[in-house]
Amino acid sequence: MKNLLYKIRYTFLLAFVFMAGCTKNFEKINTDPDALPDVPPQNMLINVLRNAGEQFGGDIDGYGTFAGYIVKIQYPDNMSGLTPTNNTYGNRWYACYYNNTQMNDLLKKTEDKAAGFKNIRTIARIWQNYMWSYLLDGWGDVPYTEAFKGMPGEGNLLKPKYDKQEDIFPAVLADLKKIADEMAAGLGTDNVGDYDIVYKGDMVKWQKFCNSLRLRMAMRISAVAPALAKSTIEEIAGNMNKYPVLETNAENCYLYWPGNLPYMEPWYKSGINGKRIDNWGMFDIFIDHLNDVKDPRIAAVAQKANTGTYVGYQNGLPSGPAVLRSVSWIGEYYINNPSGYTPFYKSCETYYIFAEAAMLGYNVGMTAESAYNKAVMISMKDNGVSDADAQTYLAGKGKFDNTKERIWWDMWTALFKENYEAWSLYRRTGIPSTNYPAINSAFKGKHNDQPWRLPYPNNEYLYNKANTEAAAVGVVDQVWGKRLWWAKDNGKQ
Numbered sequence: 221m222k223n224l225l226y227k228i229r230y231t232f233l234l235a236f237v238f239m240a241g242c243t244k245n246f247e248k249i250n251t252d253p254d255a256l257p258d259v260p261p262q263n264m265l266i267n268v269l270r271n272a273g274e275q276f277g278g279d280i281d282g283y284g285t286f287a288g289y290i291v292k293i294q295y296p297d298n299m300s301g302l303t304p305t306n307n308t309y310g311n312r313w314y315a316c317y318y319n320n321t322q323m324n325d326l327l328k329k330t331e332d333k334a335a336g337f338k339n340i341r342t343i344a345r346i347w348q349n350y351m352w353s354y355l356l357d358g359w360g361d362v363p364y365t366e367a368f369k370g371m372p373g374e375g376n377l378l379k380p381k382y383d384k385q386e387d388i389f390p391a392v393l394a395d396l397k398k399i400a401d402e403m404a405a406g407l408g409t410d411n412v413g414d415y416d417i418v419y420k421g422d423m424v425k426w427q428k429f430c431n432s433l434r435l436r437m438a439m440r441i442s443a444v445a446p447a448l449a450k451s452t453i454e455e456i457a458g459n460m461n462k463y464p465v466l467e468t469n470a471e472n473c474y475l476y477w478p479g480n481l482p483y484m485e486p487w488y489k490s491g492i493n494g495k496r497i498d499n500w501g502m503f504d505i506f507i508d509h510l511n512d513v514k515d516p517r518i519a520a521v522a523q524k525a526n527t528g529t530y531v532g533y534q535n536g537l538p539s540g541p542a543v544l545r546s547v548s549w550i551g552e553y554y555i556n557n558p559s560g561y562t563p564f565y566k567s568c569e570t571y572y573i574f575a576e577a578a579m580l581g582y583n584v585g586m587t588a589e590s591a592y593n594k595a596v597m598i599s600m601k602d603n604g605v606s607d608a609d610a611q612t613y614l615a616g617k618g619k620f621d622n623t624k625e626r627i628w629w630d631m632w633t634a635l636f637k638e639n640y641e642a643w644s645l646y647r648r649t650g651i652p653s654t655n656y657p658a659i660n661s662a663f664k665g666k667h668n669d670q671p672w673r674l675p676y677p678n679n680e681y682l683y684n685k686a687n688t689e690a691a692a693v694g695v696v697d698q699v700w701g702k703r704l705w706w707a708k709d710n711g712k713q
Contacts, residue, residue, distance in 0.1 A: 261326045261340055262415040268319045268347060269417050270483075273475040275315040276354065277562025278486035279639055280550075281500055282308065286670045287642035288632070288655040289521075291533050293501040293540040293547055300662040302675060302699050310677035312358065316351040317367065323348050324368055338408025339423050343416060345399050346430050350564070352392045353437055357644045358674040360385040360704040361691040363684075379684045382691035385705045389441055393452060396434045403427045404462045418475050418564070424464070429473045431456050432466045432565055435573045436641075440648060441706045442580065453577045457584035466567040469602045473566075479559030486562065487555045487637075497555060501547035505654040507532030510633065513617040516610065520553035520603040521636050536658020553604060554637055563638045566602065571595035572631040579624050589620045592627055599634035625651060647672065647703070650710040663697055669712035671699035 284290035285297065301308065323344040330337035355362045364387075366380035403423070412421035419425040438452035456463040466473065477485040484493060491497035502522045507530050510518040518530055525531040526545040533540075533547040541547050554560070574584045575591035584591070593614060600610035620626055628651035635642040646655055657663075657670050675698035680688040694702035703709065 258329070261329050261337060261344075262412065264322050264326045265340055265343060265412070266415045266417055268322050268344075269475065271315055271319055272347075272351075272564075273417075273477070273562040274486060275312055276564075276640065277475070278490065280487060280490065283639035283643045284500075285503070285535060285658075287635075287639050287646060288503050288652045288670075289506050289636055289639060289642065290500050290550065291503050291535045292499060293533055293544060294499045296536050296538065296540055296660060297658050298536060298660045298662050299658050299671075302671060302697070304675045304678040304681055304698060306677050306679050309358070309674045310679070312674070313355070313677050313680075316355050320348050320351050321368060335408070337410055339410045339421070340408075340412050340415075342399060342403065342408065342423070343412065343426055345395070346426060346433070349392050349396050349399075350433060352388065353433065354640070356385050356388060356392070357440070357640065357704075359676060360673060362388070363687075364388045364391070379687055381687050386444070389437065389445065389705075390448060393434060393437055393448065396430055396437075397452075400427070400430050400434065400463055403430065418473060425466075425471055425473075428464045428466045428471055429565060431463045432473075432567075432570055434463075435465065435570060436565070439573045439576060440644065442576075443648070443708070444706050446580075450580075450582050453573070454583050457574060457577070457582070457586075465570045466565060467570060467598075468567055469598060471567050472561075472602070473564040474561035475564070476561045477559055479557075484558040485560035487550070488558045488560055491550065491555045493558070497549060498544045500550055501533040501541075501544075502530070502550070504532030504534050505652055505656075507548060509629070509652065509654070513629075514613065515618065515633060516605045516613055517600065517603045517633055517636075519551070520605070521551045521633075522548040523551055524548060534659055535656060536660045538660045566599070566634065566638060568595045568598040568602065568634050569631070569641075571598065572627055572634070575627045576624055579627070588622070588627070592620045592630070595627075595634070596630055599630075602634075624649075643670070646670065647707040650708050653710075663700075667697065667700050667713050669700070669710070672701075672703050672707060673699050675699055 281290055281292050281297065285292075291297070304310075306314075326344050327341055330341055334341060352364070361382045361384055363380035364383040366377055369375035369377040369380065404427075407423045407427070414420060434452055435456060438449040442449035456465060477483050479485070481489075481493070491500070507518070507522060509515075510521070511530060522530050525548050526543065530548050531546065571591045572595045574586060575588045575595060577584045578586065578588035578591060596614060596618060597607075597610055600607075600613075614620075618630065628645065628649045632642055632645060632652055635645060646652065655670055657667065661667070673695070676688050676692060696702075700713065
């Protein structure tokens with residue numbers, strides 16, 4: 221993978237240098253008859269997957285704090301960074317649109333020989349929808365139908381309108397179903413191989429990720445579009461031969477990193493290689509919960525403090541602890557592996573979703589309890605917990621109690637490191653109910669909740685002002701005021 225990533229970097233660099241020359245006889249002088257006229261589709265795929273891993277896998281104290289997992293202990297956060305900028309959260313916005321643009325280009329390049337590139341085209345289409353799901357979960361209303369129409373031959377539309385999230389969700393789910401049906405009818409013969417740095421060209425696993433993403437998005441809108449959520453989940457659960465899903469840790473949608481600079485796992489790269497691990501401590505609500513329910517996953521997600529116990533820290537105090545080691549740091553299981561992974565979907569999610577669906581009365585072919593127990597066992601194995609310890613937990617405070625809250629609390633624990641998804645879980649369900657914003661928040665007295673959304677990037681206000689301001693009507697202080705379509709009103713402001 222490392223050699224491939226280096227090749228990708230230099231392919232794009234050479235392409236840029238090639239295009240930068242400017243003379244009256246540009247094409248004649250600067251065209252190398254022996255050079256590739258453009259970037260091969262395989263290189264475009266690996267570049268996009270790597271970009272997603274870097275942009276969405278490196279977050280620690282942003283979404284990790286929003287989700288209730290991690291706090292800053294050296295430089296406590298006061299939430300003043302929640303403004304419309306073009307970096308931090310803006311980078312994620314642009315990454316989504318950049319990746320989709322690249323995949324659109326890949327699909328155009330291969331359109332006249334689609335059969336010979338069937339698998340790589342399928343991966344590109346699935347990944348586009350994953351990017352849309354990311355945009356929907358962060359910003360809600362976003363440019364969709366008029367996006368990617370800026371070129372003269374495609375409409376010359378430089379200021380796209382923002383579509384309503386309630387219109388985009390069904391469209392994305394419909395496209396994922398179309399892909400799922402096509403994959404059920406037959407996979408391609410082209411070998412994507414190592415250019416696919418997630419599944420190494422294993423198209424059955426991509427098929428499972430496609431259907432699992434359908435499950436996730438359907439459950440996301442279950443409270444606001446119950447008919448669509450129910451029909452989607454029941455269709456998949458009722459025919460998993462046609463619509464297989466991710467069910468084991470061997471199938472997790474994880475991007476594993478080579479482990480050498482510059483391609484190290486992002487948490488390790490920042491925390492260990494960058495010597496910043498003591499910047500972060502574990503959120504007190506997370507450690508308190510794990511201690512209370514005697515959850516054995518605590519040994520994976522956190523390190524013991526200098527007292528030999530697990531100790532959390534309050535979010536956003538005016539100053540950090542006098543002794544940094546008096547607070548539990550991020551567990552070595554998650555941060556101390558340069559060849560570690562960036563998670564996009566944990567297979568345990570599938571069964572937490574099925575458990576909740578059963579509680580909602582959906583026909584998923586299993587009871588809520590059996591689905592919950594299976595989800596817990598998958599998560600435990602993913603965290604290196606023994607079967608015996610997992611069973612002790614399930615017989616104790618982790619025992620299913622026939623409530624959705626029990627499913628959500630355990631899912632919250634299981635989603636650690638998949639921070640963006642955990643933040644979405646909190647906004648949809650209100651779990652963890654103990655979550656709170658920075659104590660020293662710049663918005664103290666106005667807002668008593670974690671952010672409800674992400675701020676639109678500043679460039680959107682500069683270059684697409686009217687459409688962006690229309691989409692932001694009702695938004696207060698960039699990230700509050702107007703909840704996302706599917707989010708729960710938890711009574712906080």
